[in-house]
Amino acid sequence: MRSTQWGLAHPIGIRAHWRGVTSLWALARRVAPSVLHCGRSLPEGLDVWTVAKLMRRPYVCWAHGEEIACQAESRELGVLMRRVLRGADAIVANSRATARAVGSLG
Secondary structure, X not given: XXXXXXXXXXXXXXXXXXXXXXXXXXXXXXXOOOOEEEOXXXXXXXXXXXXXXXXXXXXXXXXXXXXXXXXXXXXXXXXXXXXXXXXXXEEEEOOHHHHHHHHHOO
């Protein structure tokens, strides 16, 4: 999926997020994790954010930089990324540059 389809305004993005949320929800109900993790803030972070809210569980978000650069492509991606990152109980950045970029999203 291209980064322009990571949001909810594109039909491919909506389908992908719906599949991600339903799969993650089913798995999380079976496993009953105490903490959820997402490998990137977008696109899978949105799925984890949704399931974490539904299950009332904390989540950790990993930031790599690629998705942070892509959020500049659209206002929608920026809004979604900030929501995911602000909701995270912890953010793990893969570099100092990524940590600074995450911090600047404020």
